[in-house]
Amino acid sequence: MHPHISHDLAIWCQAICTLAVYTYLYKDNPIFRVAENVFLGLATTYIFVFQFFNYIKPAVIEWIWTNGEYHYILAILLGLAIFFRYVPSLSWIARYPMSFWVGYGTGYTLAFWPAVWLDQVTASFVALNSLQNILIFVGVLCTLVYFFFTLAKENPVVAGVAEVGKWYIMIALGSAFGNTVLYRWNLFLTRANMLLFKWLGFAS
Amino acid sequence: MERLMKIDRRLLYLVAVVVVAVTVFFPLGLPVKVSPLAVQTYDAIQNLPDDSVVFISNMYDPGAAGELSPMLKAMLYQCMERKYKIILGNTSWTLGAGLAHEIITPIAQEFNYVYGTDYIELGSKPGGVVWLQSARIDLAGAALVDYNNDPIGQFPLMQAVPKLTQEYVAAALVLDCGTPGAPDWLAQITQGTSMKLIVGEIQMTVPDALTYVQSEQYTGMIAGSRGCAEYEQLIGHPGAGLKTQDTMSVITLMITLFIVLGNIGYLARKK
Numbered sequence: 001m002h003p004h005i006s007h008d009l010a011i012w013c014q015a016i017c018t019l020a021v022y023t024y025l026y027k028d029n030p031i032f033r034v035a036e037n038v039f040l041g042l043a044t045t046y047i048f049v050f051q052f053f054n055y056i057k058p059a060v061i062e063w064i065w066t067n068g069e070y071h072y073i074l075a076i077l078l079g080l081a082i083f084f085r086y087v088p089s090l091s092w093i094a095r096y097p098m099s100f101w102v103g104y105g106t107g108y109t110l111a112f113w114p115a116v117w118l119d120q121v122t123a124s125f126v127a128l129n130s131l132q133n134i135l136i137f138v139g140v141l142c143t144l145v146y147f148f149f150t151l152a153k154e155n156p157v158v159a160g161v162a163e164v165g166k167w168y169i170m171i172a173l174g175s176a177f178g179n180t181v182l183y184r185w186n187l188f189l190t191r192a193n194m195l196l197f198k199w200l201g202f203a204s
Numbered sequence: 205m206e207r208l209m210k211i212d213r214r215l216l217y218l219v220a221v222v223v224v225a226v227t228v229f230f231p232l233g234l235p236v237k238v239s240p241l242a243v244q245t246y247d248a249i250q251n252l253p254d255d256s257v258v259f260i261s262n263m264y265d266p267g268a269a270g271e272l273s274p275m276l277k278a279m280l281y282q283c284m285e286r287k288y289k290i291i292l293g294n295t296s297w298t299l300g301a302g303l304a305h306e307i308i309t310p311i312a313q314e315f316n317y318v319y320g321t322d323y324i325e326l327g328s329k330p331g332g333v334v335w336l337q338s339a340r341i342d343l344a345g346a347a348l349v350d351y352n353n354d355p356i357g358q359f360p361l362m363q364a365v366p367k368l369t370q371e372y373v374a375a376a377l378v379l380d381c382g383t384p385g386a387p388d389w390l391a392q393i394t395q396g397t398s399m400k401l402i403v404g405e406i407q408m409t410v411p412d413a414l415t416y417v418q419s420e421q422y423t424g425m426i427a428g429s430r431g432c433a434e435y436e437q438l439i440g441h442p443g444a445g446l447k448t449q450d451t452m453s454v455i456t457l458m459i460t461l462f463i464v465l466g467n468i469g470y471l472a473r474k475k
Contacts, residue, residue: 180407182428189224190448192221
């Protein structure tokens with residue numbers, strides 16, 4: 001098992017940045033800060049340049065210049081108005097595009113999402129012909145009762161049902177936590193594979 | 205016993221690194237049993253009509269590439285073996301466009317796929333759900349140019365798919381790690397239509413996504429790295445997903461041990 005270190009500059013950059021970020025595990029340090037800020041700067045620049053050439057420039061040329069759809073200029077001005085937040089005396093202008101976005105988001109949610117949620121509500125009406133279905137039915141009801149804060153929890157029936165709901169919620173949160181931990185470990189594993197096999201060149 | 209609560213975390217990190225390194229170099233060869241969900245996902249893609257057009261949306265960035273890039277690779281293998289036409293693109297995940305380009309290019313060459321006729325890369329478009337709404341009405345108008353910044357209208361595949369609707373696209377394969385993501389594809393594009401929505405989820409979002417699978421809003425789901433390993437077995441192209449399962453199994457045992465030790469220390473301190 002002999003290493004054959006890569007001669008690829010891109011791989012070396014990956015390896016150096018990965019190790020620089022992992023120095024944070026020891027303690028916060030300038031190497032980590034440099035890597036973090038280099039990534040932020042590079043990512044921001046890449047996103048801006050890519051979006052400019054992949055969307056903004058062709059959109060301006062085709063829609064406004066070629067097709068003469070000048071109303072898009074208003075949309076561009078509305079979007080640029082967000083930068084007024086950096087001018088203290090004119091920062092109130094930035095509220096207009098923000099309110100547009102909030103309004104659109106609210107309208108979008110109310111228009112498109114009820115159909116999605118209703119499908120899930122109807123999917124919870126399951127035939128009680130298997131243990132899994134019974135568990136789903138019990139879980140949905142008990143969890144809903146847990147969140148009925150206007151029901152008197154002094155009532156022993158309500159309290160008991162809400163307690164079952166609480167256990168369902170804890171199990172669900174535990175499952176979410178466990179999945180999150182595994183996800184983070186898998187990301188580390190990917191980096192470890194890169195360092196060991198692509199950078200150091202150990203045979204896999 | 206209380207000292208279990210005071211173990212330096214850097215020691216735990218070191219143990220974890222050693223465990224990972226050992227299992228990477230000396231794999232255990234543990235079997236990976238294929239779950240019904242993976243079979244359902246494989247069948248959903250495999251049973252699409254011949255000559256189908258599929259839209260593969262890589263809604264992720266380098267932060268989730270560790271789990272989702274192997275899924276993208278596996279999906280591309282299956283789709284190209286079935287000779288589906290492929291449109292690859294995303295909205296709002298700009299950093300993912302380059303990742304997808306690196307993955308699809310060698311696979312397309314392997315299957316002799318012709319760019320513009322058999323597959324096309326749209327890159328990444330801003331706008332999220334707004335872009336999806338626009339694409340549903342006029343895909344070429346919403347996309348404008350491809351990944352290489354060439355006008356979209358010249359490509360035969362894009363001429364054949366004027367809208368992102370069920371009439372032209374048989375299935376949307378969405379790799380999801382946040383917002384916008386697969387739920388937005390569901391709400392905007394596939395809800396109430398015959399277009400299938402098959403998703404690849406990071407491990408973290410699998411519990412949430414299972415509700416969509418249970419309600420049949422997602423036709424199939426590749427559930428995290430374990431799901432990817434199962435899927436790779438089904439398509440017959442073992443890859444990064446399968447390779448990591450031994451280590452993931454050992455890591456799971458290690459974390460369980462740490463949690464048990466920590467709880468023993470906590471209970472000892474309580475007494």
